[in-house]
Amino acid sequence: MxxxxxxxxxxxxxxxxxxxxxxxxxxxxxxxxxxxxxxxxxxxxxxxxxxxxxxxxxxxxxxxxxxxxxxxxxxxxxxxxxxxxxxxxxxxxxxxxxxxxxxxxxxxxxxxxxxxxxxxxxxxxxxxxxxxxxxxxxxxxxxVEAIMQQLIQVKEPNSELAIETLFNYGYQNEARKWIEDELTKTIYRTQRQKMLELQARLAHSL
Known part of the structure; x- marks a missing residue:
């Protein structure tokens, strides 16, 4: 009813x-x-x-x-x-x-x-x-280019997924720079470890 x-x-x-x-x-x-x-x-x-x-x-x-x-x-x-x-x-x-x-x-x-x-x-x-x-x-x-530029400029979401997506769409240098920036500024051990693991994984994929 x-x-x-x-x-x-x-x-x-x-x-x-x-x-x-x-x-x-x-x-x-x-x-x-x-x-x-x-x-x-x-x-x-x-x-x-x-x-x-x-x-x-x-x-x-x-x-x-x-x-x-x-x-x-x-x-x-x-x-x-x-x-x-x-x-x-x-x-x-x-x-x-x-x-x-x-x-x-x-x-x-x-x-x-x-x-x-x-x-x-x-x-x-x-x-x-x-x-x-x-x-x-x-x-x-x-x-796609507009999406990539937003990721590069805004760096949101600040996540491994966003960085790896950027990398897989051909923006390897920008992805590496994003990881380096995170490693420089983060004060959290867990975040640093995630970035190091992502850095190694992306280096291995080349």
Whole structure:
């Protein structure tokens, strides 16, 4: 037996389909539930995932915006070849993951829809964040080279996976420099050991 949606649930659906989705649709993204995904046959992708809080309910919906930049090679390294999502990738499989709070340079940001919410005001806020933060960030990613340059310039995520991905895409010198920088500045024994092991593994792969 189906249960009719509450007004809050209907407002959330409207926000997703009428406010957020149209600009992504114009850019050639596909929509699967609350995921807007772009995948290029050259082997890269980007996504916006609208994540609901597990602590919400039918009359109180808290949600945030997650972005992801996807590379099959990074997923292959991460899973050690067990599975590759390719055009079906989701945000957790992405190498570079940023929430709207990070894109705004603030703390973690969650929007809230309740009976007390002013829907029009919230809708304008979300639309503004999409058009001024999310889309400009994702629009800059137009190929593998753009992803590599972001890794080189920002050095995020600061992980072995990011460095090894950079190396495997042909940026060996940049990957080595990243490892050297980490070895120079880290004060953590575990991180230093990981970097030394990665350095040895990459040297052996040449």
């Amino acid at each position: 189906s249960v009719s949606k509450t007004e809050i649930q209907t407002q959330f659906d409207t926000l997703v389909s009428k406010v957020i989705w149209p600009e992504f649709k114009k850019r050639g993204y596909s929509k699967t539930k609350n995921n807007f995904r772009y995948y290029d046959s050259a082997g890269w992708g980007k996504i916006l995932s609208i994540q609901k809080s597990a602590y919400g309910d039918r009359s109180n919906i808290r949600f945030t915006l997650n972005t992801g930049i996807y590379l099959p090679e990074a997923e292959r390294l991460w899973t050690r070849g067990r599975s590759i999502s390719n055009e079906r990738f989701l945000e957790p499989a992405c190498l570079i993951r940023k929430r709207i709070g990070q894109l705004k340079g603030s703390d973690d940001l969650w929007y809230e829809l309740t009976d007390q919410s002013e829907f029009d005001n919230l809708s304008r806020l979300v639309e503004q964040d999409i058009t001024t933060r999310v889309l400009p960030y994702l629009d800059r990613i137009d190929g």
